[in-house]
Structures are given as C-alpha cells and as structure tokens.
C-alpha cells in the first residue's frame with residue numbers, strides 16, 4: 001500500500017490518488033485550514049480502506065471538534081487563492097535566496113537545481129509554499145538572523161496565511177540526535193520557511209535586512 005502525505009502540496013497542486021497512491025493524508029491544520037487556528041486531518045482513498053480508518057477513528061474517539069470543523073470549512077473556501085499566492089512567492093523567494101552570498105543551500109523542488117525537479121514538474125502543478133535553506137555560520141548565524149525577521153513568525157507550524165519560520169533542529173527534528181539529523185542530511189543551520197500571503201517583495205526585503213545582521 002502506498003500512502004502519501006500530501007500536506008505540503010495540497011490537492012490544488014498534486015493529486016496522488018490519480019498518480020497511483022492508495023491513501024492520501026493531509027494535516028488539515030496546515031494549508032487546508034490555512035489560518036493556524038484549527039486542528040484536524042484528512043484521509044482520502046478507496047471506500048474499503050476509508051471504512052477501516054473510519055471505524056478505528058470511531059472507537060478511538062478522534063472526532064473533529066465543532067469549532068475546528070467550522071474553521072477548517074471556512075478556511076478551505078480560500079484554499080485555491082492562498083495556494084496560488086504562496087506557491088508563487090515560495091518560488092520567487094527560493095530563487096532570490098539561491099543567489100545570496102550568505103546562503104549555502106536552498107531546497108525547493110521548483111528550482112531547476114533541485115534533484116527531484118523533473119519529477120515534481122511532471123506530477124505537480126506548482127511546487128508548494130514551503131522551502132528550506134541553510135545559512136553560512138550554521139546554528140550560531142540563525143540564532144542571530146531569525147529574531148531579526150519582522151514579518152516571519154517563529155514557530156513549528158506551517159501552511160498558514162502568515163509566513164512562519166522554524167529551524168528543524170528545534171522544531172520538527174528536535175527529538176533526533178545531531179548524528180540522526182546529519183544522517184537525514186538536515187544541517188544544524190537549516191531554516192524551514194513557510195510562505196504566507198504577504199507581499200513577496202516585503203518578505204524579500206525582510207530576509208535581506210535580517211541577513212545583513214550576520215553578513
């Protein structure tokens with residue numbers, strides 16, 4: 001069984017079931033809801049698989065809270081508009097970061113230099129609103145650089161209307177050892193950047209001024 005977490009791509013940009021996956025999962029708390037104000041999840045697949053999940057969910061009591069259901073439904077009304085904007089901004093920011101002398105590496109499948117660019121191009125209609133980059137000077141540099149950002153919120157979250165940044169070393173991969181992060185090719189100075197819907201030139205200016213702090 002092939003299970004795809006499509007949270008980053010969203011159904012607007014990629015449809016794994018039509019590409020042969022059996023089950024597609026989304027953290028609806030991210031792009032689907034889009035406002036960082038509700039927790040929920042989505043599982044999509046063939047009826048027999050979903051029936052099993054539905055039953056498991058029933059006996060475990062993981063019901064969506066009414067207010068979260070309302071917030072997610074309301075958030076999804078603007079999903080398409082938000083995703084178009086966030087995808088466009090992410091590509092522009094990735095390209096801008098790539099030419100910055102203080103940036104070591106930019107990871108974004110929309111960049112032609114990304115090892116999986118051709119696969120992404122063939123199966124996606126956009127490359128997502130999330131990118132990551134590593135800064136020269138590693139963790140010491142990002143400790144200086146991140147607090148200087150005026151528009152980006154520092155949090156472990158992603159996929160909302162506000163731009164959110166978080167170093168994996170203290171967010172998504174905080175529970176790994178330094179050796180495990182190295183094995184997973186996650187530099188200690190990596191920054192995850194989830195584009196919001198702010199003006200992209202404002203976001204670039206913000207990155208520019210914050211990077212001068214370590215330059």
Ligand SMILES: Cc1ncc(COP(=O)(O)O)c(C=O)c1O
Pocket residue numbers: 005007008026027028029030039040041
């Ligand atoms: C790609 C991806 N999938 C799933 C999840 C889990 O989301 P939730 O906390 O809504 O269960 C996350 C959380 O960061 C995520 O980034």
